[in-house]
Amino acid sequence: MIDKKKVSIIALGIMVFILSANAQDRRYISITEAVETASRNNANVKMSELDTKMANANYRQTDAVFLPQVDLGYTAMSTNNPLNAFGFLLQQQTVTAMDFDPAKLNNPGARQDYSAKVEAKLPLLNMDMIYARKGAKAQEEAYKYKAQRTKEYIEYEVKKAYTQLQMSYQAQSVLEASLKDVKQIHQSVTNFYDQGLIQKSDVLNAQVQVNTIESALAKAESNIHNASDGLRLLMGLESAEEVYLTDSLSQKIESVQNNMLSIGRSDIMAMNKALDATNMMVKSSKMAFLPRINAFGAYQLNDSKPLGFNANSYLVGINLSWNIFSGNQNKNKVKSYQFQRDKMQEELNLHVKQSQLELDKTKRDLRDLQIEINKQKASVKQADEALRILANRHKEGLVNTTDLLMSQAQLSQQKLMLAQAIMSYNITQSYFEFLSELE
Known part of the structure; x- marks a missing residue:
């Protein structure tokens, strides 16, 4: 027969090995490290930075x-067209009196010309392009603020995920x-049952409670792994079996005094810069x-x-060009940019109002949660005292197991x-x- 004592020792040894192996996969991480890692590696942060670089490239255009714009070209041509053939001679500066012979002028035969040419164009005054450049600069600044807001949002998401892991x-x-x-x-109830003091149902109820909590513990362990995976994704790290250890959960006490929304918040600044860019496009189209x-030259x-x-x-030479009428294209382009500007102004106003409402609501939520925490702390103390009293009375046989x-x-x-x-x-x-963009 198998020695039950040996089996128990082996099973205990296996459990200790498994627990120690799991512990080796766990690494402590602070909230600061998590935020800094996400700021460097998060995919959304990287994409926002690439958007900023693209906006900068558009501005540099x-x-x-x-x-100036400079073009260099080399051309080889052959013709028997009388006009072009005589033009080749002029360009090659080889015209002689004999070339004016009517027979040669009318039938020049095949003539070749090989030319190298450098052309340059220099803008002197293009007011529409100057304002378009200012608009591109404002657009670049808008993307910088968007990237900053994205990083701030990812920081909030990391803190949220870290708190959930806690x-x-x-x-x-x-x-x-x-x-x-x-x-x-359960052990106490079992002893009472062995002494014939209580019924079998009390032992079974206690065992059911043990099973229920053990099942909840297994789910809690899965939640730890899931929360670690979510935090790892936010930090932009490769998928691994590593589970993070955190600081213990404690209330984060911060002074909440700011009631008004800051107009310097990065998302609001981004919308303001986008509005500036649209204003510049209105001026550019005008x-x-x-x-x-423009000036031009060729050698x-x-x-x-x-x-x-x-x-x-x-x-x-210098070229002055003036588009007097373009079929109402420019006129309606101005209107289109004006409507776009007005729409963006309305969106900005609405966003500011919604953000102020959200800020006020969040502050009220903090007050409500503080009240809830105070009530829960009192409830924990009361429940603990009630359990202590019932446990003492249960030992004396004055309280049934179900109540305990x-x-x-x-x-x-x-x-x-x-x-x-x-x-x-x-x-x-x-x-x-x-x-509120508090630091």
Whole structure:
């Protein structure tokens, strides 16, 4: 027969090995480290930074408003067209008196021309492009503020996930303490049953409570793993089996005095800059009604042989162009940008009002949660005292087992509700900081 004592020792050894292996996979992480890691690696933060870089590249494209454009080309041509053939001679500076012979002029034969040409264009005054450049600069600044707001939001999400992980560990701790108490009750009830003092149903009720808490503990362990996975995703780290250890859950006490929404909040500044960009586009489209002034120049080398550059010439000038009428295109483009600007102004006004309402609501939520925490702390003390009294009376046979188990369950429930209230308070506090941009 198998020695039950040996089997128990082996099973205990296996459990110790499994627990130690799980403990090795757990690494402590502070809230500061989690936030800093997310700021560097989070995918949304990286994408917002790329948007900022793209906006900067779009702005740099408008350098063409002031810088020249230079083109270099080399052309090889052959023709027997009389006009073009005589033009080749002029460009190659090889015209002689014999070339004016009518027979040659009318039938020049095949003529070749090889030319290298450098062309340059220099903007002098293009008011529409100048305002378009200012609009691109405002758009770049808008994306910078958007990137800043994205980073602030990810910081809030990390704090939220970290607090939820703290709650998972707190729930596990409460359940472990509850399991210890229930097992003691079960052992006491078993002893009473062995002495014939109580019925079998009391023992079964105690065992049911043990099974229920053990099942809740297994779920609490899964919640710890799930919360760790969520935190790892926010930090932008590769998927792994590593489980994070956190600081213990405690109420985050911060002074809440700011009642008014800051107009310097990054998302509001982003919308203001986008509005500025649209204003610049309105001005740019209006400036399209004004004339443009640009300078141009070209330097050309011509020869009848592929690599010859005997003849050279240049051409420089200033061009004034004025689009008097474009089929109402410019007129309606101005209106379109004006309507877009007005819409963005309405969106900004609405966003500010909604943000102020959300800030006020969050502050009230903090007050309500503080009241709930105070009530839950009192309830935990009362439930603990009630359990102590019932436990003493149960030992004396004055209270049935069901009442004792219910009292113990009530204490565990109050502790979990207190932890839940503290978690909600801390998350709401972080959200308030996000809304008010408190450091």
